[in-house]
Amino acid sequence: xxxxxxxxxxxxxxxxxxxxxxxxxxxxxxxxxxxxxxxxxxxxxxxxxxxxxxxxxxxxxxxxxxxxxxxxxxxxxxxxxxxxxxxxxxxxxxxxxxxxxxxxxxxxxxxxxxxxxxxxxxxxxxxxxxxxxxxxxxxxxxxxxxxxxxxxxxxxxxxxx
Amino acid sequence: xxxxxxxxxxxxxxxxxxxxxxxxxxxxxxxxxxxxxxxxxxxxxxxxxxxxxxxxxxxxxxxxxxxxxxxxxxxxxxxxxxxxxxxxxxxxxxxxxxxxxxxxxxxxxxxxxxxxxxxxxxxxxxxxxxxxxxxxxxxxxxxxxxxxxxxxxxxxxxxxxxxxxxxxxxxxxxxxxxxxxxxxxxxxxxxxxxxxxxxxxxxxxxxxxxxxxxxxxxxxxxxxxxxxxxxxxxxxxxxxxxxxxxxxxxxxxxxxxxxxxxxxxxxxxxxxxxxxxxxxxxxxxxxxxxxxxxxxxxxxxxxxxxxxxxxxxxxxxxxxxxxxxxxxxxxxxxxxxxxxxxxxxxxxxxxxxxxxxxxxxxxxxxxxxxxxxxxxxxxxxxxxxxxxxxxxxxxxxxxxxxxxxxxxxxxxxxxxxxxxxxxxxxxxxxxxxxxxxxxxxxxxxxxxxxxxxxxxxxxxxxxxxxxxxxxxxxxxxxxxxxxxxxxxxxxxxxxxxxxxxxxxxxxxx
Numbered sequence: 268x269x270x271x272x273x274x275x276x277x278x279x280x281x282x283x284x285x286x287x288x289x290x291x292x293x294x295x296x297x298x299x300x301x302x303x304x305x306x307x308x309x310x311x312x313x314x315x316x317x318x319x320x321x322x323x324x325x326x327x328x329x330x331x332x333x334x335x336x337x338x339x340x341x342x343x344x345x346x347x348x349x350x351x352x353x354x355x356x357x358x359x360x361x362x363x364x365x366x367x368x369x370x371x372x373x374x375x376x377x378x379x380x381x382x383x384x385x386x387x388x389x390x391x392x393x394x395x396x397x398x399x400x401x402x403x404x405x406x407x408x409x410x411x412x413x414x415x416x417x418x419x420x421x422x423x424x425x426x427x428x
Numbered sequence: 429x430x431x432x433x434x435x436x437x438x439x440x441x442x443x444x445x446x447x448x449x450x451x452x453x454x455x456x457x458x459x460x461x462x463x464x465x466x467x468x469x470x471x472x473x474x475x476x477x478x479x480x481x482x483x484x485x486x487x488x489x490x491x492x493x494x495x496x497x498x499x500x501x502x503x504x505x506x507x508x509x510x511x512x513x514x515x516x517x518x519x520x521x522x523x524x525x526x527x528x529x530x531x532x533x534x535x536x537x538x539x540x541x542x543x544x545x546x547x548x549x550x551x552x553x554x555x556x557x558x559x560x561x562x563x564x565x566x567x568x569x570x571x572x573x574x575x576x577x578x579x580x581x582x583x584x585x586x587x588x589x590x591x592x593x594x595x596x597x598x599x600x601x602x603x604x605x606x607x608x609x610x611x612x613x614x615x616x617x618x619x620x621x622x623x624x625x626x627x628x629x630x631x632x633x634x635x636x637x638x639x640x641x642x643x644x645x646x647x648x649x650x651x652x653x654x655x656x657x658x659x660x661x662x663x664x665x666x667x668x669x670x671x672x673x674x675x676x677x678x679x680x681x682x683x684x685x686x687x688x689x690x691x692x693x694x695x696x697x698x699x700x701x702x703x704x705x706x707x708x709x710x711x712x713x714x715x716x717x718x719x720x721x722x723x724x725x726x727x728x729x730x731x732x733x734x735x736x737x738x739x740x741x742x743x744x745x746x747x748x749x750x751x752x753x754x755x756x757x758x759x760x761x762x763x764x765x766x767x768x769x770x771x772x773x774x775x776x777x778x779x780x781x782x783x784x785x786x787x788x789x790x791x792x793x794x795x796x797x798x799x800x801x802x803x804x805x806x807x808x809x810x811x812x813x814x815x816x817x818x819x820x821x822x823x824x825x826x827x828x829x830x831x832x833x834x835x836x837x838x839x840x841x842x843x844x845x846x847x848x849x850x851x852x853x854x855x856x857x858x859x860x861x862x863x864x865x866x867x868x869x870x871x872x873x874x875x876x877x878x879x880x881x882x883x884x885x886x887x888x889x890x891x892x893x894x895x896x897x898x899x900x901x902x903x904x905x906x907x908x909x910x911x912x913x914x915x916x917x918x919x920x921x922x923x924x925x926x927x928x929x930x931x932x933x934x935x936x937x
Contacts (some may be wrong), residue, residue, distance in 0.1 A: 367465045370473055382476065389466070390480035398491040406463030410494045419491045425527050426487035 293328035301342035306377035540568035577603030612638030713742030743771035747806040749780030759787035791832035
């Protein structure tokens with residue numbers, strides 16, 4: 268596949284970087300423009316708390332690294348929608364425990380694009396499965412007795428067909 | 429954990445202990461198993477996940493465990509679709525109204541953001557029931573309301589309280605009718621789509637007046653409109669789709685930015701664009717059945733749209749332009765910079781493309797979305813079809829300069845090449861563009877090969893043809909030294925076959 272090398276003009280001023288610190292002490296640098304995808308970080312930047320490394324006690328280093336990667340990718344100019352969609356699909360194509368970590372991080376940092384992506388991928392894991400299959404997949408303890416479960420099914424029979 | 433509503437206010441909710449606290453108050457429940465991450469999620473997150481699921485799956489979660497039993501009743505998205513059961517052996521075939529009732533009774537969320545009832549087999553006896561459901565939506569401060577009735581014999585008269593919904597942002601109705609008696613007050617409404625409705629100029633005016641922040645208006649199969657008058661500065665987009673509008677006269681919308689005219693129309697006379705002076709984007713992808721007014725209509729429209737910078741034209745309109753071209757009608761000079769064509773490129777369209785290219789003297793970007801065939805074909809007599817006869821220099825021999833080619837055209841994109849690469853007309857067009865566009869920088873050809881395309885190619889053994897045609901295109905004489913011709917698939921034989929096999933083996937088509 269032949270591709271053209273496009274000449275892009277480099278920005279006149281250096282990109283402003285923000286430092287983030289994870290719960291386990293790791294630090295990460297992120298471009299300010301990428302950090303603005305997080306409403307939490309945007310508010311902090313606005314109030315000028317962004318000079319010292321911003322501590323994020325709710326996010327582990329391993330996850331914060333991926334969140335930085337996500338925000339950086341989504342802040343890139345000129346990415347076409349199809350390529351970005353494919354990249355997103357790969358990003359959440361991981362074991363569901365990690366997807367939940369993404370959800371919690373996106374919720375805390377208020378990153379709507381990441382929250383949507385991760386929640387939608389969990390929805391895909393639930394869609395079309397029977398309650399049994401869902402329980403097995405997510406390790407949910409079933410506290411119902413067989414009679415109680417019958418009761419529940421009968422209350423909304425149409426949903427269980 | 430914060431939840432932002434449409435109105436911009438941020439509400440901070442207590443972090444997700446609601447369900448667990450309630451559970452603790454009830455009785456001692458077995459502890460969550462260590463691997464159970466989903467039950468521990470905050471309520472706001474569970475709601476967000478629910479918003480991506482069909483209602484059936486949301487309700488099913490009630491059977492997961494005691495903690496999940498009532499989680500679904502707090503969902504803020506209620507989407508009811510009255511489709512026929514796909515499995516005829518279903519022993520339990522629910523009666524749609526009872527189903528909706530049973531869910532609404534259990535729903536405890538104070539705000540139901542999305543309330544959709546679609547494909548509803550409505551008859552007059554269900555009028556009071558539907559009123560009740562809409563009352564529910566109103567009380568729960570609905571923001572996204574959709575009411576689509578499936579071919580009702582009598583249209584549903586919208587209840588008076590529906591005309592004053594203070595939080596409504598999106599509304600779509602199908603098969604309903606409006607009345608003039610009540611003033612419309614939709615202070616937050618941004619997107620409105622009205623399908624299969626009896627309208628009138630007054631009703632439309634009342635709706636626009638009562639929706640001060642309306643941005644997008646779609647009228648699909650609406651009768652009895654004579655004049656569309658929109659003097660509101662907020663409405664940016666107008667979509668007119670399918671219509672039997674025998675008296676339609678004019679559009680007057682001086683602040684409109686985008687106009688789309690789509691679908692099949694039955695018109696008896698030309699309608700005018702009285703004032704669309706702010707338009708930056710126009711789409712003409714429609715056809716007109718009966719009465720042969722295509723000529724005059726297209727001439728009028730193109731004249732009024734000559735200041736618009738992005739224009740999209742569909743196959744039927746191009747066929748009409750082909751007849752204009754054959755008759756030697758001079759094309760109006762237009763300021764169009766981006767031209768998008770959604771059409772096959774065949775005998776009946778090629779001259780129309782020449783017509784519009786000559787008219788677009790400042791054209792910088794041309795995109796052609798190839799389609800298999802026109803939805804409606806222009807009815808032409810034998811003589812006209814004869815005059816479209818193809819010969820190699822058809823385009824080059826047209827009178828008049830193609831100004832855009834001399835100076836401005838920088839980029840050409842051909843999309844879905846796999847759909848039309850066999851057409852000699854398309855290849856002649858590509859050859860013409862590459863050979864005459866002095867400022868051309870890129871010609872991008874995307875085959876968008878999908879599994880069904882590839883299967884067809886493999887069966888008919890046309891791989892060689894696509895391959896050969898592509899390499900041929902690479903060899904066309906180029907007027908511009910800098911011009912690059914780029915394909916989105918590899919051209920060396922071995923890598924090409926590998927590419928096709930990869931597509932056939934991939935799950936997604």
